[in-house]
Amino acid sequence: MECRLCLGSAPAESSVSIFGGPHPEHLEQRIRTCCQIQVKRGDGLPDRVCLSCKTNLELLISFRKACFRNNESSRLRSGDCLKIKTEEVLLEDLIWNDEPSQSTIHRKTSEICLKPFPIESELILHKTSLPGVKLFQCDICLKSFIRKNTLMIHLKSHTGEKPYKCKICLKSFPQKSHLVSHEKLHTGIKPHKCDICLKLFVYKNKLVRHLITHTGEKPYKCEICLKSFTQKSNLDKHKILHTGIKPHKCEICLKSFTQKSSLETHKHLHTGIKPHKCEICLKSFTIKSHLVTHEKLHTGIKPHKCEICLKSFTLKCHLKRHEKYHSGIKPHKCEICLKSFTLKSHLKRHKKYHSGIKPHKCEICLKSFTLKSHLKRHKNLHTGIKNTQM
Template sequence: MSLKKSDESSLVRVGYEKMECRLCLGSAPAESSVSIFGDLHPERLEQRIRTCCQIYVKRGDGLPDTVCLSCKTNLELLISFRKACCRSNETFQLRLDDCLKIKSEEVLLEDVTWKDEPSLSTIHRKNREFLSKPFPSESERVLHQKSHSVEKLFKCEICLKSFSNKSNLTSHKKLHTGIKPHTCDICLKSFIHKCGLVLHLRSHTGEKPHKCEICSKSFTLKCTLKSHKKLHTGIKSHKCAFCSKSFIKKYNLLSHEKLHTGIKPHKCDICLKSFIHKSNLTYHEKLHTGIKPHKCDICLKLFIHKSSLTTHEKLHTGIKPYKCEICLKSFALKYKLELHKKIHTGMKPHKCDICLKSYTQKSTLTKHIRSHYKK
């Protein structure tokens, strides 16, 4: 039976046409192709292609946005192989740490001649501090050992900190003067050292010279890149003493432990609300100004914080990448999905003190409490 042109076009519209694979240029029926931007797996195809093939795909770039099943399988194999390599590298790193542990104990306990003989507990403490920081390379280990062999003869008269050479001491003393001679021509922010100004200028130019070899993400500062690389290892070496929760970075642990103390030293001068972290107070204080400098280009809605605008703009795209595994409902924002999941658990942790009615979400409880005051 022959088909008219209109019938043929309708077949194309419903998805029976052949799709071209972005990776191998092969053609496959639409039902045998996978959308690059529609994968619900935590590691999206877009990220896998970037990581394994160093190809940067972007939605709406005019190029094919599908891959064949064969290429998808190959990507999964590559990801599995990469993870196996990372695990092997961690095993070798642990073996190296064990070797360093034995050598360092021999050096610290036998070969070192002390001017003031420390207690055994002090030696063990120094040992633990030394071993808790494994060296990524042999060159860094050698440089570290050299730093111990150099005597620090130059001492600051103000804070008594010592330095191995006079230039470092001179540079350090500038901190105590408070003078900041290096000023940014763009935002007029001042810095004590010229290197601080050079690094700051990158925030205006957008320059990010330090690139991660694993995920290709770029950073302004080298120390930020070094900290970022720890995320790829998945090792959480910093453990909370109160709740046994672990963290990859030490500053995250220190920030978390403040929650257990209950101390809120940062207080708002206007409403007297207290906060654990200073950054939270700074974020809160903007609410009292009433100034909303960040405007949505689509609906012209104003926001106090830029992060709120960024979150809001996702709603206009219509894309809902976060899907509930139970009822398959989709959400544009991740925290909306997390709130939704509580409905399936049946737990209602937020209770009204007036009528003892319970709710799944705190926002719903807040609205309920207002109804009592209206009455």
């Protein structure tokens, strides 16, 4: 439903008809008188007003009534018995004559109250308690808010101001509630548990989002490639890939990324920082998703089985890589010796032999190796451990 006065949208239950109700003449005539707007039934324009505009209209009427009373009182005190101007009397009669009965007013107090308030703060508090009333609007994005302090907090999102800083990791936030929510991460407490896989979560909304993965439901589909996602945020991120735009550039190697989070993760490669550590084997990872994948190896569960040789794998990506060996296809060819490989990673490793670079050196005998795995196997000769793999 569109409001006749502010053109804002509101559900039917949060708006009132200009021409309906037990006293339709009041709302129709008050709009004409106070707003100087001609309102006619069947004129093809919106015939409803939202509760916010209705509230403002009633406040205007209440204010005018107080002005008339105070003006009369002043005249009586000063001894001036001149009557008020004719148009003012007519306006007063139009607005306040034939008022609804007290019982009708009592029934409407849950939505709107015509009672005047002695101070402005009480009036504002009363208005904000009404359902659907949003009196405070952002001048930048035109978003409306119920309370003024909420608007003030919102304005910080446009200025980029982040006054609330975490004492542990020094990360800043525009709102105090965001900081309080963030600080829960540092406590390590995860009170929300998935009843299916027993995985724990810090936030309840993360648990709710996780539960969708067990149902297999992916309601958000990309219109371009038809790929589906469990969350709308993931779909929005995916759509950026189709644009080809990569606005986030690394200042060190000038590599560009579609998402800012991908750039931040990439920067760890230059710093060597690996903040995500496995609690079982203490192995560290640059990217959190790599740690999550690694932790599955410790479970011993291998749900992904090859249909040809029945070999099982912990990760689906390992199964897909294994299936390429059965196909016999070797699409990755070395440009120097023309040798072909099933996996691109094997070709990349092979090219190191042609470079002649041997960066991995034994600390005992100073012998160098092209691959780190070869150095590790060589060290077993010094320790007396027999190699199990050839």
